[in-house]
Amino acid sequence: MAKDIGIDLGTANVLIFVKGKGIVLNEPSVVALDTATNKVLAVGEEAYQMVGRTPGSIVAIRPMRDGVIADFDITQAMLQYFINKLKVKSMFSRPRILICCPTNITSVEQKAIRQAAESTGSRNVFIEEEPKVAAVGVGMNIFEPSGNMVIDIGGGTTDVAVLSMGGIVTSESLKMAGNTLDNDILNHVKREHNLLIGERTAEAIKITIGTATPTDTEETMDIRGRDLLTGLPRTLTINETEIREAMRESVYAIVDTAKTVLENTPPELSADIIDRGVVVTGGGALLRGLDKLLSDELKVPVAVADSPLDAVAMGTGVLLDHLVNQK
Incomplete structure (x- = not known):
């Protein structure tokens, strides 16, 4: 059985909440890329350690800018990496994902966030606005x-x-x-x-x-x-x-x-x-x-x-329960 997951897809950090387990991942939103081969070398904490310390052929990219996706392919690769790392998918079922976005973003930006989450193989993707999720989380x-x-x-x-x-x-x-x-x-x-x-x-x-x-x-x-x-x-x-x-x-x-x-x-x-x-x-x-x-x-x-950094991720857990109760 796949677990429902909540994602706080932040400009600085990605936090992932898995139903029944709590916050299981908190890593920087950074991807290290080899520009010569276009190959992803590292994601998250490992990539963050490379910021400002890489040779010319390797760049450390922050694919999120101002709370929205600046580089779709890199964001997709980053999400895929994190979700695979958690092993929340099974052969027979796919997780439902609740992902957060800033208020006042355009429908195009919201669609990009939805597509990035759907590309990881989720069953359903729900999008909620960050302040609402943060309020629930506290x-x-x-x-x-x-x-x-x-x-x-x-x-x-x-x-x-x-x-x-x-x-x-x-x-x-x-x-x-x-x-x-x-x-x-x-x-x-x-x-x-x-x-x-x-x-x-x-x-x-x-x-x-x-x-x-x-x-x-x-x-x-x-x-x-x-x-x-x-x-x-x-x-x-x-x-x-x-x-x-x-x-x-x-x-x-x-x-x-x-x-x-x-x-x-x-x-x-x-x-x-x-x-x-x-x-x-x-x-x-x-x-x-x-x-x-x-x-x-x-x-x-x-x-x-009390835990300001975890508020949005914790809120996704509460709202996932709310979605289940509505079904």
């Missing part, structure tokens, strides 16, 4: 006639939605999220210090000393890169204030998107949100001080989910 009861608000900050997109009666009442999708913050840091270090660093270093800076609001301690971090003037390796010490300022514009773009959604929310549901507060999910929720900044700006309580 334990919100979105099927009642009351307002729930979720801000899902992934790698490529930030999805903000108010949900009620099992559906999205109002939502916005912003193509700025965790990867944008990494690029902000990378460009700041290059512009202000003439030091070239890689994506992985920029992400490490964000995780280690990145903050959305000032803190009591001014943390610093030593980073290494290539000096653009001499071409030689150089070490630089940077502080959290500098990094916070580098990310400021993008962080406030996320805040403004959340404000827009609240402004477009019916008054009765707004009252519910004041009582229940807002939940932040996704990798971006881990940016220190972001919940405080959002709370100050939105004038409502804001909390970070």
Whole structure:
């Protein structure tokens, strides 16, 4: 008997939930390709280790961009690899797949996601919007006639939605999220210090000393890169204030998107949100001080989910059960 599976097909990571087992896979959305032969050399964690460290003939590709498929064939190969790795298919039955997509994507982009999932040999493919799945994953009861608000900050997109009666009442999708913050840091270090660093270093800076609001301690971090003037390796010490300022514009773009959604929310549901507060999910929720900044700006309580990275994947499990009960 094939197991039903839920897939959080993210720009930064792919998480797979298998019914009865929980989250069984969490790997980077990266594929290493030999450009000479067009052959896939590695997928997931193994390919991520190659980012910025490959010879000219090998490229490490992120086939998802801004939450949608940028390279269909590579996405298909990546999904096929992950599903084969899990051995969820049997000779006689094929799994049902529930896969997530950002809100406000086009029907063409949605069709590409569906086709990529169908190509893995699934029986049925269901598509749900990420903020809805994330809300369910953190334990919100979105099927009642009351307002729930979720801000899902992934790698490529930030999805903000108010949900009620099992559906999205109002939502916005912003193509700025965790990867944008990494690029902000990378460009700041290059512009202000003439030091070239890689994506992985920029992400490490964000995780280690990145903050959305000032803190009591001014943390610093030593980073290494290539000096653009001499071409030689150089070490630089940077502080959290500098990094916070580098990310400021993008962080406030996320805040403004959340404000827009609240402004477009019916008054009765707004009252519910004041009582229940807002939940932040996704990798971006881990940016220190972001919940405080959002709370100050939105004038409502804001909390970070207990396991923000797993929220969407866990939500697919709940919604798969819901689909079974509807049958």
